[in-house]
Amino acid sequence: MADTTTGKKVNVFAKAKGRTAAEPSKSKKKETVWAISPALVDPPTLDQLNKSVSEMHRLHAARKQLETEETIHKGCLKTFAEDRYVDHLATVGAEPESPLKIINDKMQSVTFVIQDRGHLCKVSDAQLAQLGDLLGEDAVNDLVYEGGDFKFDAAIMGMTAPSQNGDQVTVQDVVAEAVTDMLAGLVEGGKLTQEQADGLIAFTAERRFKPQILSRAVGVCGRNKGKLAGFLDALGSAVTRYVKT
Numbered sequence: 001m002a003d004t005t006t007g008k009k010v011n012v013f014a015k016a017k018g019r020t021a022a023e024p025s026k027s028k029k030k031e032t033v034w035a036i037s038p039a040l041v042d043p044p045t046l047d048q049l050n051k052s053v054s055e056m057h058r059l060h061a062a063r064k065q066l067e068t069e070e071t072i073h074k075g076c077l078k079t080f081a082e083d084r085y086v087d088h089l090a091t092v093g094a095e096p097e098s099p100l101k102i103i104n105d106k107m108q109s110v111t112f113v114i115q116d117r118g119h120l121c122k123v124s125d126a127q128l129a130q131l132g133d134l135l136g137e138d139a140v141n142d143l144v145y146e147g148g149d150f151k152f153d154a155a156i157m158g159m160t161a162p163s164q165n166g167d168q169v170t171v172q173d174v175v176a177e178a179v180t181d182m183l184a185g186l187v188e189g190g191k192l193t194q195e196q197a198d199g200l201i202a203f204t205a206e207r208r209f210k211p212q213i214l215s216r217a218v219g220v221c222g223r224n225k226g227k228l229a230g231f232l233d234a235l236g237s238a239v240t241r242y243v244k245t
Contacts, residue, residue, distance in 0.1 A: 077102055077243045081112035086232060090225040093218050102243070111244050118209030118238040128207070130234040134227060139220050144207055156199050161192055171196055209238055 034040075036049045081102060088096045100112040123144050131140045157172040174191045183200065186192040192200075210216075213235065221227035232239065 074243045077110060078112070078241060081243065082229075082232065082241060085112070085114065086225055086228045089218055089228050090223045093223055095215065095217075113240070113242050113244060114214070115240040116212060116214040116238075117240055118213035118235065119211040121208060121238040123207040123209055123238070127234055127236060127238075131231070134230045134234060135220055142210075143213060143216065143220065144209055147206055147208055153200055156196055159196065161196065162190060171200065209235070214239055 036046060036053070038046055041049065081100065085096065085100070100114070101109045102112060103109045128140060128144070131143065152172075157170065159171050161169055161171045161174045171192065174186065183192070183197045187194055187197045217228055217231050221231050
Protein backbone atom coordinates (compact mmCIF):
# COMPACT_ATOMS: atom_id res chain seq x y z
CA MET A 1 0.00 0.00 0.00
CA ALA A 2 1.84 3.08 -1.19
CA ASP A 3 1.34 6.79 -1.68
CA THR A 4 1.37 7.27 -5.47
CA THR A 5 3.06 10.66 -5.17
CA THR A 6 5.92 9.67 -2.87
CA GLY A 7 6.17 5.93 -3.41
CA LYS A 8 6.27 5.37 0.36
CA LYS A 9 4.00 2.88 2.15
CA VAL A 10 1.12 4.50 3.97
CA ASN A 11 0.61 3.60 7.64
CA VAL A 12 -2.89 2.09 7.53
CA PHE A 13 -3.40 2.64 11.24
CA ALA A 14 -2.65 6.35 10.80
CA LYS A 15 -5.14 6.46 7.93
CA ALA A 16 -7.75 4.79 10.13
CA LYS A 17 -7.37 7.33 12.98
CA GLY A 18 -10.57 9.20 13.49
CA ARG A 19 -12.64 6.85 11.34
CA THR A 20 -15.33 5.12 13.38
CA ALA A 21 -17.57 2.26 12.33
CA ALA A 22 -21.15 3.26 11.54
CA GLU A 23 -23.65 2.86 14.38
CA PRO A 24 -26.72 0.71 13.57
CA SER A 25 -29.92 2.73 13.34
CA LYS A 26 -32.37 2.33 16.21
CA SER A 27 -36.11 2.06 15.64
CA LYS A 28 -38.80 2.61 18.26
CA LYS A 29 -40.09 -0.71 19.60
CA LYS A 30 -43.83 -1.44 19.47
CA GLU A 31 -45.66 -2.96 22.39
CA THR A 32 -48.20 -5.72 22.99
CA VAL A 33 -50.86 -5.20 25.66
CA TRP A 34 -52.66 -8.01 27.48
CA ALA A 35 -55.66 -6.70 29.40
CA ILE A 36 -56.69 -8.84 32.37
CA SER A 37 -60.35 -9.71 31.80
CA PRO A 38 -62.98 -12.38 32.62
CA ALA A 39 -62.79 -13.50 29.01
CA LEU A 40 -59.21 -14.73 29.58
CA VAL A 41 -59.15 -16.10 33.15
CA ASP A 42 -61.49 -17.42 35.85
CA PRO A 43 -62.70 -15.02 38.61
CA PRO A 44 -60.23 -16.14 41.37
CA THR A 45 -57.29 -15.80 39.01
CA LEU A 46 -58.67 -12.49 37.73
CA ASP A 47 -58.69 -11.07 41.27
CA GLN A 48 -55.18 -12.33 41.97
CA LEU A 49 -53.77 -10.89 38.74
CA ASN A 50 -55.38 -7.49 39.32
CA LYS A 51 -54.03 -7.48 42.89
CA SER A 52 -50.55 -8.50 41.72
CA VAL A 53 -50.36 -5.60 39.27
CA SER A 54 -51.39 -3.16 42.00
CA GLU A 55 -48.93 -4.70 44.49
CA MET A 56 -46.12 -4.44 41.94
CA HIS A 57 -46.76 -0.70 41.71
CA ARG A 58 -47.02 -0.32 45.49
CA LEU A 59 -43.80 -2.25 46.13
CA HIS A 60 -41.99 -0.34 43.38
CA ALA A 61 -42.99 2.98 44.96
CA ALA A 62 -41.94 1.75 48.42
CA ARG A 63 -38.60 0.54 47.08
CA LYS A 64 -37.94 3.86 45.36
CA GLN A 65 -38.67 5.67 48.63
CA LEU A 66 -36.25 3.41 50.53
CA GLU A 67 -33.62 3.86 47.83
CA THR A 68 -34.00 7.64 48.09
CA GLU A 69 -33.54 7.55 51.86
CA GLU A 70 -30.54 5.21 51.49
CA THR A 71 -28.97 7.52 48.91
CA ILE A 72 -29.21 10.47 51.31
CA HIS A 73 -27.47 8.55 54.11
CA LYS A 74 -24.84 7.12 51.74
CA GLY A 75 -24.06 10.62 50.49
CA CYS A 76 -23.58 11.91 54.03
CA LEU A 77 -21.23 9.06 54.93
CA LYS A 78 -19.37 9.24 51.60
CA THR A 79 -18.57 12.92 52.18
CA PHE A 80 -17.21 12.10 55.66
CA ALA A 81 -15.17 9.15 54.35
CA GLU A 82 -13.64 11.14 51.47
CA ASP A 83 -12.54 13.83 53.92
CA ARG A 84 -10.95 11.17 56.17
CA TYR A 85 -9.28 9.59 53.14
CA VAL A 86 -7.73 12.86 51.98
CA ASP A 87 -6.68 13.70 55.55
CA HIS A 88 -4.92 10.32 55.80
CA LEU A 89 -3.06 10.94 52.53
CA ALA A 90 -1.95 14.36 53.74
CA THR A 91 -0.94 13.14 57.20
CA VAL A 92 0.62 9.76 56.46
CA GLY A 93 1.70 10.26 52.86
CA ALA A 94 0.20 6.97 51.67
CA GLU A 95 -3.20 5.39 51.06
CA PRO A 96 -5.04 3.98 54.10
CA GLU A 97 -5.21 0.20 54.43
CA SER A 98 -8.40 -1.45 53.17
CA PRO A 99 -11.10 -2.20 54.07
CA LEU A 100 -12.12 1.28 55.15
CA LYS A 101 -14.74 1.15 57.93
CA ILE A 102 -16.99 3.83 59.44
CA ILE A 103 -18.27 2.86 62.90
CA ASN A 104 -21.01 4.60 64.91
CA ASP A 105 -21.55 4.75 68.68
CA LYS A 106 -23.54 1.49 68.54
CA MET A 107 -20.56 -0.26 66.96
CA GLN A 108 -22.45 -0.66 63.68
CA SER A 109 -20.23 -0.26 60.66
CA VAL A 110 -20.40 0.49 56.95
CA THR A 111 -17.62 0.19 54.41
CA PHE A 112 -16.23 2.96 52.24
CA VAL A 113 -15.04 1.57 48.91
CA ILE A 114 -12.65 3.46 46.66
CA GLN A 115 -11.51 1.86 43.39
CA ASP A 116 -8.98 3.15 40.88
CA ARG A 117 -10.44 2.83 37.36
CA GLY A 118 -8.39 5.60 35.75
CA HIS A 119 -6.71 3.39 33.17
CA LEU A 120 -10.15 2.34 31.87
CA CYS A 121 -11.71 5.81 31.66
CA LYS A 122 -11.47 8.54 29.07
CA VAL A 123 -10.04 11.81 30.33
CA SER A 124 -12.20 14.77 29.33
CA ASP A 125 -10.88 18.18 28.37
CA ALA A 126 -12.56 19.58 31.50
CA GLN A 127 -10.68 17.11 33.70
CA LEU A 128 -7.42 17.96 31.97
CA ALA A 129 -8.00 21.68 32.49
CA GLN A 130 -8.97 21.18 36.13
CA LEU A 131 -5.82 19.15 36.82
CA GLY A 132 -3.74 21.68 34.90
CA ASP A 133 -4.99 24.51 37.09
CA LEU A 134 -4.30 22.43 40.19
CA LEU A 135 -0.93 20.88 39.37
CA GLY A 136 0.48 22.58 36.30
CA GLU A 137 0.71 21.29 32.72
CA ASP A 138 3.99 19.39 33.17
CA ALA A 139 2.61 17.36 36.07
CA VAL A 140 -0.56 16.51 34.13
CA ASN A 141 1.45 15.21 31.18
CA ASP A 142 2.92 12.58 33.49
CA LEU A 143 -0.54 11.43 34.52
CA VAL A 144 -2.19 10.77 31.14
CA TYR A 145 -1.41 9.08 27.85
CA GLU A 146 -2.97 8.94 24.42
CA GLY A 147 -4.35 5.54 23.47
CA GLY A 148 -7.28 3.90 21.78
CA ASP A 149 -8.71 0.71 20.34
CA PHE A 150 -8.62 -0.61 16.81
CA LYS A 151 -11.79 -2.33 15.61
CA PHE A 152 -12.63 -4.24 12.46
CA ASP A 153 -15.57 -2.87 10.52
CA ALA A 154 -18.18 -5.65 10.54
CA ALA A 155 -19.78 -4.56 7.24
CA ILE A 156 -16.50 -4.68 5.34
CA MET A 157 -15.45 -7.93 7.02
CA GLY A 158 -18.56 -9.55 5.55
CA MET A 159 -17.98 -8.29 2.00
CA THR A 160 -16.78 -10.58 -0.78
CA ALA A 161 -13.03 -10.21 -1.30
CA PRO A 162 -11.08 -10.59 -4.56
CA SER A 163 -9.52 -14.06 -4.85
CA GLN A 164 -6.79 -15.29 -7.17
CA ASN A 165 -8.30 -18.78 -7.58
CA GLY A 166 -11.84 -17.61 -8.20
CA ASP A 167 -13.34 -18.81 -4.90
CA GLN A 168 -15.94 -16.64 -3.23
CA VAL A 169 -14.46 -15.66 0.13
CA THR A 170 -15.19 -12.88 2.58
CA VAL A 171 -12.79 -10.23 3.81
CA GLN A 172 -12.90 -11.91 7.20
CA ASP A 173 -11.78 -15.22 5.64
CA VAL A 174 -8.87 -13.47 3.94
CA VAL A 175 -7.77 -11.55 7.03
CA ALA A 176 -7.99 -14.67 9.22
CA GLU A 177 -5.79 -16.56 6.73
CA ALA A 178 -3.18 -13.85 6.24
CA VAL A 179 -3.40 -11.54 9.26
CA THR A 180 0.36 -11.77 9.93
CA ASP A 181 1.09 -10.33 6.50
CA MET A 182 -0.50 -7.04 7.53
CA LEU A 183 -2.83 -5.03 5.33
CA ALA A 184 -0.10 -3.78 3.02
CA GLY A 185 0.78 -7.36 2.06
CA LEU A 186 -2.86 -8.22 1.47
CA VAL A 187 -3.30 -5.31 -0.92
CA GLU A 188 -0.05 -5.93 -2.76
CA GLY A 189 -0.94 -9.61 -3.14
CA GLY A 190 -4.36 -8.80 -4.61
CA LYS A 191 -6.29 -10.37 -1.76
CA LEU A 192 -7.96 -7.10 -0.68
CA THR A 193 -8.89 -4.03 -2.63
CA GLN A 194 -7.42 -0.68 -1.61
CA GLU A 195 -10.88 0.49 -0.60
CA GLN A 196 -11.38 -2.51 1.69
CA ALA A 197 -7.98 -2.06 3.32
CA ASP A 198 -8.56 1.66 3.88
CA GLY A 199 -11.94 1.08 5.47
CA LEU A 200 -11.22 -2.11 7.39
CA ILE A 201 -9.83 -0.64 10.59
CA ALA A 202 -11.47 2.07 12.67
CA PHE A 203 -9.44 3.84 15.32
CA THR A 204 -10.70 6.29 17.90
CA ALA A 205 -8.07 8.15 19.88
CA GLU A 206 -8.69 8.33 23.60
CA ARG A 207 -6.88 10.11 26.41
CA ARG A 208 -6.68 7.96 29.54
CA PHE A 209 -5.10 8.12 32.95
CA LYS A 210 -2.01 6.03 33.47
CA PRO A 211 -2.42 2.87 35.59
CA GLN A 212 -2.62 3.25 39.39
CA ILE A 213 -3.42 6.95 39.09
CA LEU A 214 -4.67 7.05 42.68
CA SER A 215 -1.30 5.93 44.04
CA ARG A 216 0.28 8.97 42.37
CA ALA A 217 -1.80 11.43 44.41
CA VAL A 218 0.76 12.25 47.09
CA GLY A 219 3.60 12.23 44.55
CA VAL A 220 2.02 15.01 42.47
CA CYS A 221 0.17 16.92 45.20
CA GLY A 222 2.51 16.47 48.12
CA ARG A 223 0.74 16.38 51.48
CA ASN A 224 -1.32 19.45 50.66
CA LYS A 225 -4.84 18.51 51.74
CA GLY A 226 -6.46 21.09 49.48
CA LYS A 227 -4.60 19.83 46.42
CA LEU A 228 -5.31 16.20 47.33
CA ALA A 229 -9.03 16.94 47.63
CA GLY A 230 -8.96 18.80 44.31
CA PHE A 231 -7.06 15.94 42.70
CA LEU A 232 -9.65 13.42 43.86
CA ASP A 233 -12.44 15.67 42.64
CA ALA A 234 -10.80 16.06 39.23
CA LEU A 235 -10.46 12.29 38.80
CA GLY A 236 -14.25 12.04 38.95
CA SER A 237 -15.59 8.65 37.81
CA ALA A 238 -12.05 7.44 37.14
CA VAL A 239 -12.02 6.64 40.86
CA THR A 240 -15.18 4.88 42.04
CA ARG A 241 -16.26 5.82 45.55
CA TYR A 242 -19.26 4.49 47.46
CA VAL A 243 -20.47 3.33 50.86
CA LYS A 244 -21.94 -0.09 51.49
CA THR A 245 -23.17 -2.06 54.50
